Amino acid sequence: RCVRNRGFTLIELLVVVGIIALLVGILMPVLTTVRRSSYRTTCRAHLRDIGAQFQMYLTDSKNRLPRVNPIPSLKPPLNDAPSIVELLKPYHRGEGKVFRCPADRITLPSAAAPAGYVTYFEREGTSYMYNENLATRYAGMQINDTRLYQERKQSLLPILSDFESFHGPKGTNGSMNHLFADMHVGDLLDVN
Numbered sequence: 001r002c003v004r005n006r007g008f009t010l011i012e013l014l015v016v017v018g019i020i021a022l023l024v025g026i027l028m029p030v031l032t033t034v035r036r037s038s039y040r041t042t043c044r045a046h047l048r049d050i051g052a053q054f055q056m057y058l059t060d061s062k063n064r065l066p067r068v069n070p071i072p073s074l075k076p077p078l079n080d081a082p083s084i085v086e087l088l089k090p091y092h093r094g095e096g097k098v099f100r101c102p103a104d105r106i107t108l109p110s111a112a113a114p115a116g117y118v119t120y121f122e123r124e125g126t127s128y129m130y131n132e133n134l135a136t137r138y139a140g141m142q143i144n145d146t147r148l149y150q151e152r153k154q155s156l157l158p159i160l161s162d163f164e165s166f167h168g169p170k171g172t173n174g175s176m177n178h179l180f181a182d183m184h185v186g187d188l189l190d191v192n
Helices: 010-060 084-091 120-124 132-136
Strands: 128-130 158-162 178-180
Touching: 010 084, 010 128, 010 158, 010 178, 128 132
Parallel strands: none
Antiparallel strands: 128 158, 158 178
């Protein structure tokens, strides 16, 4: 009697490969959703940290809104004021990692970059944009002098926002994070 080592047949191998491919196909969208959710949560946590820094700034400045250049890379500059990162530097520890949203992967053309593209963080020093109206129209005023604050709608007054819809299609719920004047972090579409 001859004993042969029995191996897998080609059909059995193809079935196993097909099952693995099916499982990978099912898991990939789930893993992508989990990754996006973790990015969104991290960005919101960063905005909360920045909100605490901003609150310390407001306390030191007697609630006066800062004069800030919301888009430092703009040429000619919107104004000669510092960026929000520079303004809040005395209030944060470390290298300012809270100013980078991990979902900030939108590439912008840049001749200076080796690949020809940069992210908002690389270009502006932050993934979050300071509200232009607060930077210009209300700069130097007390935060409670703003119209939305007077109407007791602090939860509708964004102070900082993602530069772009990092977390989904523009205009959809959850696509952008905002830090509001009442220091909560959320989405404009979440607020009614």
